[in-house]
Amino acid sequence: MEIFRVLEPGIYTTVQDRGRYGYQQFGIPISGAMDQFAYRVANLLVGNPEDAAVLEITVFGPRLEVLAEADIAVTGAEMPITINDEAAEGWTSLRVRPGDVVALKQVRSGCRAYLAVTGGIDVPVVMGSRSTYVGGKLGGYQGRPLAKGDLLARGPAEPLKAPRKLPPNFIPRYPSEILLRAIPGPQDDYFDEGLRIFFGSEFKVSTKADRMGYRLEGPVVPHREGMPQSIISEPSVPGGVQIPPDGQPIILLLEQTVGGYTKIATVISTDISRVAQAKPGDKIRFEEVDLETAYGILRAQEQALQKIRETFAG
Amino acid sequence: MSEGLYERARFRTAGDRGLLVEYGDAIDPVINRKVRAMAIALGKEPPEGVLEVIPTYRSLLILYDPLLTTSSRLEKDLLALEERLPEIQIPPPEMVEIPVCYGGEYGPDLESVAQSHGLSSEEVIRIHSEPTYQVYMIGFTPGFPFLGRLPEVLHTPRHKTPRTRVPAGSVGIANDQTGIYPIESPGGWQLIGRTPLKIFDPQRPNPFLLKAGDLVKFKPITPDEYRRLAEGDGD
Helix, strand or coil: CEEEEEEECCCEEEEECCCCCCCHHHCCCCCCCCCHHHHHHHHHHCCCCCCCCEEEEECECCEEEECCCEEEEEEEEECCEEECCEEECCCEEEEECCCCEEEECECCEEEEEEEEECCCEECCCECCECCCEHHHCECCCCCCCCCCCCEEEECCCCCCCCCCECCHHHCCCCCCEEEEEEEECCCHHHCCHHHHHHHHCEEEEEEEECCCEEEEECCCCCCCCCCCCEEEEEECCCCEEECCCCCCCEEECCCCCEEEECEEEEECHHHHHHHHCCCCCCEEEEEECCHHHHHHHHHHHHHHHHHHHHHHHC | CCCCEEEEEEEEECCCCEEEEEEECCCCHHHHHHHHHHHHHHHHCCCCCEEEEEECCCEEEEEECCCCCCHHHHHHHHHHHHHCHHHCCCCCCCEEEEEEEECCCCCCCHHHHHHHCCCCHHHHHHHHHCCCEEEEEECCCCCCEEEECCCHHHCECCCCCCEEEECCCEEEEEECEEEECCCCEEECCEEEEECCCCCECCCCCCCECCCCCCEEEEEECCHHHHHHHHHHCCC
């Protein structure tokens, strides 16, 4: 069922879901929504399964003509939302009807917003996922960001019986000074003084920041004397912080499969959502945590999501 | 015994969802065979919580669900599996023959590569198509195989400025490696030929022609054969 006609695509809008798992061994990166928390909540707000496909909207949003009645919800970055030029709220379900025009404008805080619709955005499943991998020209809407005139379909599903709204205490804030918790490794033994500088300094997000990785600017993070700066290429995980020979960290993200530079630390999985909401010019600090702490933070986030599910079920 | 093969696996933490297991510190067929054997064993008897196993030159990256297992539990699972490795049937690697039309429009760098080594184009073709290569790793773009070892006489550095557009199927050389571009992409490797086979085709039930651990042999073909095969592959 057709649901949206793209009147204006926004700066960079793609179809994303949970991600494409099982194919990194063939050079296919995970892709998927960068801020998995905001993405999952967007789906819960419209009554979708948490892994339904949504639109990931970067910095400046699209204008969409609605072609069928549905519920939508916008989460993540704070972008002014209008329906027929009237202001609408984020983190809540919104009923839209044929002929309505939904628009998202310049971001006020954060970087990426998520727009979910009843039934999920329906594009072909490629290798188990609807996520767009732009570098590989696959998945999503014809393997590319949305363009003017595109027609988007949604899956079959019933509209909500009652509107849903996320209790405000669950809504994350997106400050421009960001703390990322990170676990040393996999190559922390290639650094000594570099570790102290890495965990003790402030870095700035450069303009080279996208779904492949975020390049940071700040004090040089040196390798241990006599240690090689590159290693035999190995697979990367989202959140891995690579230190290339110039000593300026790169946070590897969702459209990356292999790398040959040493990785000093890895951002914990829950905090990838924080990276997703960082934009050029924002400040980043890294805090060292151990594995047990990271597991605990992840369990706490899952418990929060469980509470949200119960709120909506009640 | 191979140089650089560790006596016991070395574990490295790759965040709260990844465990990196190293079996050696060199690009070496023996180390890579160990990696392949462990990847196959893990595929046959996956420990709880394992989402994906990614084999590369000398290591495996294991992606796991931390709500179902932990890094330390996985380390124990892996050591136990390694001990039982001799009992687990590891099939011999698959051999894939890849037809390549060398030189001309298909391999624009063939002549300069030959010149830089004081060889004729025919000698480069013969030397490049002689060995059986091992697929050490797939990465960079969907299905891109990193193949070794390239005979030393052909080792050639990458272009200083990468090409913005390398056609799909291009066969290239970068230092001690050779590889095949599965999709059109930018690239800095020295292009010596092209295969009409589709290395990656998302429309195929198995989109990937090659996987890590496979063996590859290049077979020189003429431009006529290239065109015939390219049409035969049409879908």
